[in-house]
Each structure stands twice: as structure tokens, then as C-alpha cells.
Amino acid sequence: MENSKQLAKASPIILPASQVDSAATRRGFLQNSTLLAGTALGAGAGLGAMALPAAHAAGDDVIRFVLIGCGGRGSGAADQIMNTKGNVKLVAVHDAFEGKARDAVKRLSARHGDKVDVPEDHFFSDLDGYKKAIDVDCDLVVIATPPGFKPQQFEYAVNKGRHIFMEKPVATDAPGVRRVLKSVEESKKKNLMVAIGLQRRHEPSYIETIGRIHDGAIGDVISQQVYWNGNGIWYRNKQDDQNEMEFQTNNWYHFNWVCGDQICEQHIHNLDVGCWVKDAYPVSCNGMGGHQQRENGDGSKSQIFDHTFCEYTFADGTKMFSQGRHLAGGWSHVGEFAQGTKGTANPSGEIFGENAWKHKGKRVNGHQQEQHDLIEALMRGEIYNEGEYGAHSTFTAILGREACYSGKVVKWDELLEKGRDLAPGIDEFTLQSTPPVVKGEDGKYPIAVPGKYSPFG
Known part of the structure; x- marks a missing residue:
């Protein structure tokens, strides 16, 4: 495994050769972008006088973009790109279902x-x-499809030489993460922008607080707690005119091959923050979870767990404890907390102890800010690449899921090398294909049973 501390570091911006001597770290760039921010939507930097890159598709100053995945997050990202001060134009759309694409464009x-x-x-x-x-x-x-489809879509976009914004998570299994990492390396060779939708990394409150933590404000980080606890998520019943692949693709959150479970799809944000705070990724995880309340709790409608609890271990022996769940009537909380040898911190904006401090700057919409940063950088001809931490934070979530599903201690290196392929042959899938998971003779989808499930198939 690569040095886990190095994996957690934000990638530097890759600038044109003429600007290499003045290249800043990614964190510095984001801080500078925040300082430059104007009042539009609380975040927009002044772009009007910035030089445009020379490599636009039609040789003009328009940034033409296409949208892959027209659901709520995809439509939201497109909307936020068009809210920037960039000269942007949406020129093509794709969704598994044509009606969704047309509705989004409308x-x-x-x-x-x-x-x-x-x-x-x-x-x-x-x-x-x-x-x-x-x-x-x-x-x-812009790639905002369910995560099971992203590795091949990302690979294709890199091979075509496109700049990319890809929503999190970037995969649902170890083969998908390996594929993304390989494409990230290719994107660096081609000097392509790769932005990942872990928007907390673009929010000034997180940037400044975690910067202070890295500078020693709470001493050595010895433990963390991260949470995504909510009441539930949507469910889309199967329609009479849908085949099984159409149903699962439309109801994607409830099937692991295409979603990765709640710990991947939502809790990744908090896990990413924890790894960012620690400046490292875990080497192993053990966990527990179950499917008691999820859509009748019997596997007839959904495959994923409704609660997970993980104990992540870093190379230095310190821990990160994770709660992720969808339980109606339970405690709802989304956030992170860190303990150090000199104090404690809420990474979203507050430090307690001998170096007590609170972020007083304006709160911004992270989803909007990440698009301001993306378009601003493209218009200045600057390239940054978030692909590695997008993939590694995704894999942190996958590591946790597999630990909860199996009830065993799962090691990062072994899982990344040998972990299950949840959707063999996915490159050839169409809406007429048979999905990789179907109901058994009992009318239920397979659900992982801790103690029996193996992360390695």
C-alpha cells in the first residue's frame, strides 16, 4: 500500500509551465479562491478578466459541457455550473431514461x-x-450517475481527453476503485481537470479548521467520530412496464452493485473529512450492521443495510469511529468530531482547548463553491486533480461496508487487491440486460449475513 498519509493529501494544482514557479498547494489555491470570492451566491470569484485556456473545443471562449446522469445531483451540478460567471453552455445530456434527460433540459x-x-x-x-x-x-x-456506472464512464471521458467533474462516490467495489485510480493516472498524463463532488473540501470553514488542525491546534489527532444518521431515503416501487434492470437502475439506491450502500453513497462525506483531518487513510476496519427496518426488513424490496458501525484503524494505531444509518425514529446527526492531545475540534468550524477558535467567515454552499472553483480554474488555464482522494475516500467507505457485511476485520491492502466484483461485465449492460442481482426462489434479494459473507466472494 502507498504511504497512507500521502494518500490523504490533497493533490497539487498542475499549472501551465509558465506558472510552475508560483504553483500553490491545492489548499492554498482554495483559500485564495475563497478570499477572491465575490458576493454572487456567496461564493463567486471575479472571472471576467481571467485568461481563457486555448484548448476549447471550438476555438472560442465557451466552456461546453455535457451532463451524464440527469437526476437531482446531476441537474443540480449543471445548474450550479451555469450559476458561475463562466461562459458555459450545456450541449448534450445522457440518462438511462430519456424522459429524465428531457425533463432536466426543460x-x-x-x-x-x-x-x-x-x-x-x-x-x-x-x-x-x-x-x-x-x-x-x-x-x-459532468458525471453524476449512480456510482456503479462511474468507473467505465470516467475511463471513457479520460480516454477522450475531456476535463471531468464526477460526483462521489466514484465506485461501489474494489475493481471499480482500481479502474478509477488507473484512469486518474492517465488524466494526469493528459493534464486533465478532475474534480470530485466531495464539496466539504471546498468550504472555507472546513478548509481553515482542518488547516489549523494540521498546524497542530489540537496536537496529535488520536481519535475521531463521524456520523451520517438520518431517517431514511426514497424508494421507487416497480412499475408494471419495467423489467428488472429498469427497476434496479431507477431504484438504484437499494442495490449494492449500483449504489454501494448508505455508507458509500452518503456517509462517504464524513469519512472523507475524517481522513482529511488525520491526513491518512485507514489500514483496516471492523464493523457491524444490519437490515432490520429497511423496506420491510425482509429483503423483498431492498438489499442494503439500514445501519452500520465501523472502527477504522490507522497505521499509527489511532481510531476513527463511524455511524451511518437510516432509521425512522432514531437520533439524526450528520457531522464529524476529532480529539487531539491538546484539544478537540469540530472540523466544520470550531476548535476547543488551549487553542480555542471559531470560524467567523461566511458559510457557503459547498456544492456551488466547488463549481465556482472548477470553472474559475478552467478559465485561468489551471488544472487540479482530485481523483486520488475521491477514489481513496470511496474505498474507505467500501472497506467499512465489507467489514460490516462480513463481521470480520478487513485490511485495506487485501481488499483493494482481492475484493468482490459486484457487477461483472458491466461495460456491456443495457436496460435489457439481466442485472447482477436478482430475487431468489423465496422472492427476496440477497442480503449480507455477518459471519457468513466474505468480502472476497
């Missing part, structure tokens, strides 16, 4: 007018339609 057009320019032949659908969308003449690809 809503975005109503908000943004001629920033949306999607001709009739630039609507693409089915599970393989992303290739045709990425093939459209564009500069930037």
Missing part, C-alpha cells in the same frame, strides 16, 4: 436560457448512451 432551460443548447440529436439514453454524449464536441463532462 427545467435548466427555464432557469438559464441560452446557456442550455441541446439539439434534438444530443439527447442520449440507455446504459451505454454515455459514450455518444461524451463524443459530442465538448470541454467538460
